[in-house]
Amino acid sequence: MTDAESPKPPAPTPAVPPAAPGSPDADPAEARPATGESAEARPATGELSELHPSDLRASDADRERVAEVLRQAVAEGRLDMEEFNERVDAVYRSRTYGELEPLTRDLPTATAPAVSLAKGSFDDDPASTEIDWSRRVDPGAEPTSRGAFAFWSGFSRKGGWTVGRVFTSFAMWGGGEIDLREAHFADRDVTIRCFTVMGGIGVIVPPELDVTVRGLGFMGGFGDDATGRGTPGSPRVTVTGFALMGGVGVERRLRKAERLRRKEERRRAQLEAKQARRAEHERRHELHRRRTQDHHRHADAHRRRAEDDHHGIHGGDAS
Numbered sequence: 001m002t003d004a005e006s007p008k009p010p011a012p013t014p015a016v017p018p019a020a021p022g023s024p025d026a027d028p029a030e031a032r033p034a035t036g037e038s039a040e041a042r043p044a045t046g047e048l049s050e051l052h053p054s055d056l057r058a059s060d061a062d063r064e065r066v067a068e069v070l071r072q073a074v075a076e077g078r079l080d081m082e083e084f085n086e087r088v089d090a091v092y093r094s095r096t097y098g099e100l101e102p103l104t105r106d107l108p109t110a111t112a113p114a115v116s117l118a119k120g121s122f123d124d125d126p127a128s129t130e131i132d133w134s135r136r137v138d139p140g141a142e143p144t145s146r147g148a149f150a151f152w153s154g155f156s157r158k159g160g161w162t163v164g165r166v167f168t169s170f171a172m173w174g175g176g177e178i179d180l181r182e183a184h185f186a187d188r189d190v191t192i193r194c195f196t197v198m199g200g201i202g203v204i205v206p207p208e209l210d211v212t213v214r215g216l217g218f219m220g221g222f223g224d225d226a227t228g229r230g231t232p233g234s235p236r237v238t239v240t241g242f243a244l245m246g247g248v249g250v251e252r253r254l255r256k257a258e259r260l261r262r263k264e265e266r267r268r269a270q271l272e273a274k275q276a277r278r279a280e281h282e283r284r285h286e287l288h289r290r291r292t293q294d295h296h297r298h299a300d301a302h303r304r305r306a307e308d309d310h311h312g313i314h315g316g317d318a319s
Contacts, residue, residue: 052098053097054096054097054098054101055096055097055098056096056097057095057096058094058095058096058097058099058100062097062100063091063092063094063100066091066094066100066103066104067088067091067092067261067264068261069104069107070084070087070088070091070103070104070107071084071260071261071264073104073107074260075255075256075260078107078108079107084260087103088264088267090103091103092268092271131206131208131231131234132233133208133231133232133233133234133235134233136183136184136185136235137184137185137187137188137233137235138162138184138185138186139186139187139188140186141162141184141186142162142186143162143163143164143165143167143186144161144162144163145157145161145163145164145167146164146166146167146168147167147168147169147170148167148168148169148170148176148178149169149170149171150170150171150172150174150175150176150199151171151172151173151174152172152173152174153174154171154174154175154176154177155169155171155174155176155177156176156177156179157176157177157178157179157183158177158178158179158181158182159179159182159183160182160183160184161183161184162183162184162185162186163180163183163184163185163186163190163192164186164187164190165186165187165189165190165191166190166191166193167190167191167192167193168193168195169192169193169194169195169201169241170195170196171195171196171197171199171200171201171246172196172197172198172199173197173198173199174199175199175200175201175202176199176200176201176202177201177202177204178192178194178201178202178203178204179204180203180204180205180206180209180237181204181205181206181253181254181255181256182255185235187235188235188236189235189236189238190235190236190237190238191237191238191239191240192237192238192239192240192241193240193241194215194239194240194241194243194248195241195242195243196220196241196242196243196244196246196247196248197244197245197246198244198245198246199246200246200247200248200249201241201247201248201249202248202249202250202251203226203239203248203249203250203251204251204252204253205226205237205250205251205252205253206252206253206254206255207252207254208230208231208234209230209234209235209237209252210228210229210230210234210235210236210237211226211227211228211230211237211238211239211250211252212227212236212237212238212239213226213227213238213239213240213250214238214239214240215239215240215241215242215243215248215250216241216242216243217242217243217244217247217248218242218243218244218245219244219245220243220244220245220246220247221243221247221248221249222241222242222243222247222248223247223248223249223250223251224250225249225250225251225252226239226250226251226252227250228252
């Protein structure tokens with residue numbers, strides 16, 4: 001090949017000075033924030049708005065509403081206590097809506113309308129502890145039961161049953177239970193009549209109910225642990241009757257869902273106290289570790305100074 005036919009070397013590419021920051025020709029990848037934060041560490045504009053609703057953080061009120069749904073489910077027999085405890089533990093460990101949703105997916109209330117943000121009553125919002133008596137008292141409603149009888153056997157009236165103006169019960173050599181905690185009332189003035197012969201009847205009322213006990217016992221007892229005023233709007237319930245060589249007891253008890261709620265509050269408080277103690281222990285451990293490091297650092301510095309002094313003295317003697 002001749003010199004005329006040899007290929008010419010490529011022309012050198014002229015050096016282009018880097019564009020000034022902020023100019024149209026500047027490379028965005030080379031831009032760095034003034035604070036030293038990397039561009040990758042900052043979320044892009046609108047990234048948070050694109051989060052799925054299930055990824056949003058849940059509040060304490062959200063967790064409490066889900067826990068109340070679980071308490072209601074165990075009160076209705078939809079969950080056993082083992083399942084309930086497992087799910088409640090998961091509720092208070094949850095951080096997002098996506099972690100809360102599966103815990104009530106198989107429960108009927110999971111598809112119920114969302115709870116309003118306005119203040120409501122117990123019957124509107126299960127997380128409330130108040131009873132809305134306007135929903136419990138329905139004058140003229142048909143009673144579910146007007147009476148009960150037990151002879152060498154027993155009877156029970158509980159749950160969301162409707163009590164008439166007068167309810168009469170009798171137990172002989174047997175027993176019965178009349179539970180008004182979740183009951184509805186067909187009248188604002190209700191009389192519960194209890195008669196026993198060598199038997200027993202227990203009447204259970206919620207703390208919010210207006211109750212008066214006027215029974216009599218002969219060679220037996222007619223217990224009264226419930227007489228007292230109720231909350232505004234409560235129906236007036238009078239328990240009367242006669243106990244012969246038997247007993248009738250009237251007492252106030254919390255609703256099952258309310259008992260579970262208080263139990264979970266105590267459990268949650270104990271868990272928070274335990275976490276606080278653990279955090280305090282870790283803080284003290286870290287403080288002890290730092291003090292130990294400082295002690296070793298000072299000891300090393302003192303040792304080095306002593307060695308330097310020792311070498312200085314012996315070096316001077318040698319000279």
